[in-house]
Amino acid sequence: MCAAFTKPKDSCPTSHLFLGNCGPAVGISIQTIAEVLHQFENVTVTVPDALLARVYVSFQNSQSAEQAAELLRRPVPAFDDRPLAVKYAALKRTEAEEDQEQQDGKVSTDPRKFCIPGLRLLQGFITQEEEQALVNELAHGEWEELARRRVQHFGYKFHYETRNVDPASPAEPMPARLGPILQRMQQALDGWVPDQLTVNDYAPGVGLSPHIDTHSAFTGPIVSLSLVGLSAMEFRRHGLRRGVALPPRSLLVMDGEARLAWAHYIPHRKSDYVEGVGWLPRTRRISLTFRQVRRSPCTCAYPECCDSQACQLPPTRKALAAQELQTSADAALSLPSQGARAGAACLEVAYVHQVYDAIAPHFSSTRFAVWPKVREFINSLPQGAVVADVGCGNGKYFGVRSDIAVLGSDRSAGLAQVAAQRLSPTSGNSACTRADVAVADGLTLPYRSGCLDAVLCIAVMHHLSTEQRQQVADVRVVDVFYDKSNWCIIFERL
Ligand SMILES: O=C(O)CCC(=O)C(=O)O
Ligand SMILES: [Fe+2]
Structure with missing residues (x-):
C-alpha cells in the first residue's frame, strides 16, 4: 500500500478503493479511470507509483465506493476488459492521530x-x-x-x-x-x-x-x-x-x-x-x-499564547462586536480604526492560523476530493502554465496536471508542510514534481504583479475575518496575474 493508504482494519466498505492490475503502468490512464467513474461525484484517483499497476480511488462516501466496486469487478470495455483486483482501502492514520x-x-x-x-x-x-x-x-x-x-x-x-x-x-x-x-x-x-x-x-x-x-x-x-x-x-x-x-x-x-x-x-x-x-x-x-x-x-516562554508579548489572544465575540461598532462609527467619520484591524488579525491568528497548524495532519486526511469545477478550470489551462494555488492546504490540486507548474502557498506552516511532503520524490506523487510550496499570506503574496498565468484561490476568503480584508486579498490575488488576460478562480461555495 502507498504512504497515504492502508488496508482497512475490517472488511466494511470504506470510501477508498484499491485497484490492482490498473493504472498508467498497464496502459490505463487516470483520465480513463475518471471517465469510467464519471457518474460518481468528487472522485480522486491517486497513482502511488507510476511504474506499478495499482491505483487508489477516493469517493465522496462509502456507498459510492461500494457501487463503484461492483462496477469495476465486472469487465470494463474502456479497460480492455482487464480483470482488476478491487479492494477497499483506508487512509493511513499518523501516529499522532492513532x-x-x-x-x-x-x-x-x-x-x-x-x-x-x-x-x-x-x-x-x-x-x-x-x-x-x-x-x-x-x-x-x-x-x-x-x-x-x-x-x-x-x-x-x-x-x-x-x-x-x-x-x-x-x-x-x-x-x-x-x-x-x-x-x-x-x-x-x-x-x-x-x-x-x-x-x-x-x-x-x-x-x-x-x-x-x-x-x-x-x-x-x-x-x-x-x-x-x-x-x-x-x-x-x-x-x-x-x-x-x-x-x-x-x-x-x-x-x-x-x-x-x-x-x-x-x-x-x-x-x-x-x-x-x-x-x-x-x-x-x-x-x-x-x-x-x-x-x-x-514575559513567559510562550509568546504565541501570550497577549503581553503579542496580540495573539483572540478578542471575545462581545469585544469584536464593540470593535465593529467602532469601525462603523469610524467609517461614518472616515477615520481608520487601528484597533479593529488589529482585532481582526488577532482573530485570524487564534481561530485560523493556530487551529490549522494544530489540526494539519488530520485536516489533510479529510481533504482529498478534487472539486470537479476546479479540475475543469485546471484542465482548461494551456500546457506549461505557471499557476499559483493561494491557500493550497495539503496541495490536493498539485497533481491534477503534470504539464503545468504550480506555486502553492498557505498561511499555515503545518498545512504547507503536509503539501511539501507531497512533493518529495518518495511520496509517489510523480505529477507533483512540478510544484513548489511556500508559507505565505494571501494578503501579502510573495509574487511580482502580473507574473503568473493563473491563480487558484479555493475556499480561502472565508478565513479572513472582515470584508475589508477579503477585498484586499481579492485585489492581491488578482494582481499577481492581472496584466495578462489570463485566468483566476476564486471559489467559496459550490
Ligand atoms: O471550572 C473550572 O474548573 C475552570 C474555570 C476556568 O477555567 C476559568 O474560569 O477560567
Ligand atoms: Fe480558565
Whole structure:
C-alpha cells in the first residue's frame, strides 16, 4: 500500500478503493479511470507509483465506493476488459492521530500519566463538611448569570468581555470560611497566595469553551477546587487532547506550561467516560478558581499564547462586536480604526492560523476530493502554465496536471508542510514534481504583479475575518496575474 493508504482494519466498505492490475503502468490512464467513474461525484484517483499497476480511488462516501466496486469487478470495455483486483482501502492514520483516537473521549483520574509540565491534581483537598459549608454559603451570594452558567467573583471582578480584571478596582473579599483552605493551599503551593476567585456553577452537562486564561491578567498558577459533582476537563496543545476527571473536593493545579501553553476546556456533554470506572453521568459542578492578579506584563516562554508579548489572544465575540461598532462609527467619520484591524488579525491568528497548524495532519486526511469545477478550470489551462494555488492546504490540486507548474502557498506552516511532503520524490506523487510550496499570506503574496498565468484561490476568503480584508486579498490575488488576460478562480461555495 502507498504512504497515504492502508488496508482497512475490517472488511466494511470504506470510501477508498484499491485497484490492482490498473493504472498508467498497464496502459490505463487516470483520465480513463475518471471517465469510467464519471457518474460518481468528487472522485480522486491517486497513482502511488507510476511504474506499478495499482491505483487508489477516493469517493465522496462509502456507498459510492461500494457501487463503484461492483462496477469495476465486472469487465470494463474502456479497460480492455482487464480483470482488476478491487479492494477497499483506508487512509493511513499518523501516529499522532492513532494516539488521539485512543485518548478521545476518555478521561483519566491521574493527570501524571500525561506528563504535562505543571499539571497536578490533589485529591481530597477539602473535607465533605468544608464542601457542604462552602456550597451553603455560596448559595446566598449574588450570582451573575452568563449564557449557560452562573458566576460569582471575589477579590477582583473578572470581566468576560476583555477576559481581564481591573487591578485598580478591588471587589468583595473572599469568604472568611476559605481561610483554612487558603492556608492549606499556601502550604501545598510553596507559599503562593491567590487574590482573585471566580466561582462557576455549572448545570449538569454544561461545559466551558477551550481557552488559556489571559496571561496579562494573572501571574503564577491557576488553581481550581471542584465541589458537588465530577466533570471532565480536557487539555489541548498542538493537536493533543488529554482528559482529566475532576472529582468533588479535588484541587487542580495548572502551573508553568500547563497554565501558559495548554488550553483547558470542559466538554459540554451529559456523561464522561472515566478510565477504570466507566460512564459517569454529569451532575451539577461548582468550581472555585483561584488566581493571582498580575501587575506587570507577562514575559513567559510562550509568546504565541501570550497577549503581553503579542496580540495573539483572540478578542471575545462581545469585544469584536464593540470593535465593529467602532469601525462603523469610524467609517461614518472616515477615520481608520487601528484597533479593529488589529482585532481582526488577532482573530485570524487564534481561530485560523493556530487551529490549522494544530489540526494539519488530520485536516489533510479529510481533504482529498478534487472539486470537479476546479479540475475543469485546471484542465482548461494551456500546457506549461505557471499557476499559483493561494491557500493550497495539503496541495490536493498539485497533481491534477503534470504539464503545468504550480506555486502553492498557505498561511499555515503545518498545512504547507503536509503539501511539501507531497512533493518529495518518495511520496509517489510523480505529477507533483512540478510544484513548489511556500508559507505565505494571501494578503501579502510573495509574487511580482502580473507574473503568473493563473491563480487558484479555493475556499480561502472565508478565513479572513472582515470584508475589508477579503477585498484586499481579492485585489492581491488578482494582481499577481492581472496584466495578462489570463485566468483566476476564486471559489467559496459550490
Ligand atoms: O471550572 C473550572 O474548573 C475552570 C474555570 C476556568 O477555567 C476559568 O474560569 O477560567
Ligand atoms: Fe480558565
